[in-house]
Amino acid sequence: xxxxxxxxxxxxxxxxxxxxxxxxxxxxxxxxxxxxxxxxxxxxxxxxxxxxxxxxxxxxxxxxxxxxxxxxxxxxxxxxxxxxxxxxxxxxxxxxxxxxxxxxxxxxxxxxxxxxxxxxxxxxxxxxxxxxxxxxxxxxxxxxxxxxxxxxxxxxxxxxxxxxxxxxxxxxxxxxxxxxxxxxxxxxxxxxxxxxxxxxxxxxxxxxxxxxxxxxxxxxxxxxxxxxxxxxxxxxxxxxxxxxxxxxxxxxxxxxxxxxxxxxxxxxxxxxxxxxxxxxxxxxxxxxxxxxxxxxxxxxxxxxxxxxxxxxxxxxxxxxxxxxxxxxxxxxxxxxxxxxxxxxxxxxxxxxxxxxxxxxxxxxxxxxxxxxxxxxxxxxxxxxxxxxxxxxxxxxxxxxxxxx
Ligand code: PMP
Numbered sequence: 001x002x003x004x005x006x007x008x009x010x011x012x013x014x015x016x017x018x019x020x021x022x023x024x025x026x027x028x029x030x031x032x033x034x035x036x037x038x039x040x041x042x043x044x045x046x047x048x049x050x051x052x053x054x055x056x057x058x059x060x061x062x063x064x065x066x067x068x069x070x071x072x073x074x075x076x077x078x079x080x081x082x083x084x085x086x087x088x089x090x091x092x093x094x095x096x097x098x099x100x101x102x103x104x105x106x107x108x109x110x111x112x113x114x115x116x117x118x119x120x121x122x123x124x125x126x127x128x129x130x131x132x133x134x135x136x137x138x139x140x141x142x143x144x145x146x147x148x149x150x151x152x153x154x155x156x157x158x159x160x161x162x163x164x165x166x167x168x169x170x171x172x173x174x175x176x177x178x179x180x181x182x183x184x185x186x187x188x189x190x191x192x193x194x195x196x197x198x199x200x201x202x203x204x205x206x207x208x209x210x211x212x213x214x215x216x217x218x219x220x221x222x223x224x225x226x227x228x229x230x231x232x233x234x235x236x237x238x239x240x241x242x243x244x245x246x247x248x249x250x251x252x253x254x255x256x257x258x259x260x261x262x263x264x265x266x267x268x269x270x271x272x273x274x275x276x277x278x279x280x281x282x283x284x285x286x287x288x289x290x291x292x293x294x295x296x297x298x299x300x301x302x303x304x305x306x307x308x309x310x311x312x313x314x315x316x317x318x319x320x321x322x323x324x325x326x327x328x329x330x331x332x333x334x335x336x337x338x339x340x341x342x343x344x345x346x347x348x349x350x351x352x353x354x355x356x357x358x359x360x361x362x363x364x365x366x367x368x369x370x371x372x373x374x375x376x377x378x379x380x381x382x383x384x385x386x387x388x389x390x391x392x393x394x395x396x397x398x399x400x401x402x403x404x
Pocket of ligand 1: 172
């Protein structure tokens, strides 16, 4: 079910805002998506009527909060087809990946061995590996594709006898390229290599069935799929998570503590020290309810049609450098010849009410490969329309004239 303009404006109040007299056109979805009112209402309801700390209390509010929190986990588990104990709440993809690198780093699974990543990663799936390699004594192998375009055969040729783990994005936040994670996982498993997928962009646009695709570990963020900021998920196969050591230590993640030792809690608590973001989890559940109502298939189809349309229109402009490969989704990354991307973004906002991102997009190794320091990015979700893309094209033509 896709929504009418009227429903969209009712469900996403930001879409009713204007910049000067221009209705906002929100094309910054790869950074964060808009929040529907069922999400803000769910969070408000939690804080207004049920707010209490979870798992620890015998009183009514604590029981209600615990039930809401654990129901959220169940919904998310169902959404990705995982077991509930396999869903670890985190602050978002960045924290999920840090959790993973610290935890697997402390284990002896990758000690002295190779971890294969790529230079098309967001810094979240790059810097933790790079920085912690020395601390935990593993090697990082970087697949650095020419022109920033991922190629499966080239990628696979970087796998060696010593490769024990692959950590790769499912979809680039810069080029929108969709990575063949199914093929990577199949190939890796034949060689006993584990695979972690950074699903920050992939999951909101394609959903995922972790059992069917057989991914070992997955990270994603709530705020890129209609949920609130500050909540995300780390998924791992139960049998693997059970063997990994905790990341954070403290309350909630213990079974028994003595002066000599600590016995850790079972999954998922073992990886969730401290008071969790219960309101965030409740909000993420509401976001998933909303996505389910729209339907993932509809979201995919809409993305495809809109991306194809935008690519066709932008390719027709002779003053644009485009950085997308053919198989990109929902993201158009470009520069206007001889105009700084920050100027482009500012003028689009001020004169046309259009929100696009500009800068290095937290992917400097990839931008280096693309031969630039800074770009503009228009990124779509299911509430964006072809008329809005037309406005973007109008804005870009205006900018070209302005700087003539
Ligand atoms: N990975 C990718 C591919 C992303 O696009 C992002 C966010 N731009 C992240 C990781 C980091 O997500 P977060 O900031 O929610 O932790």
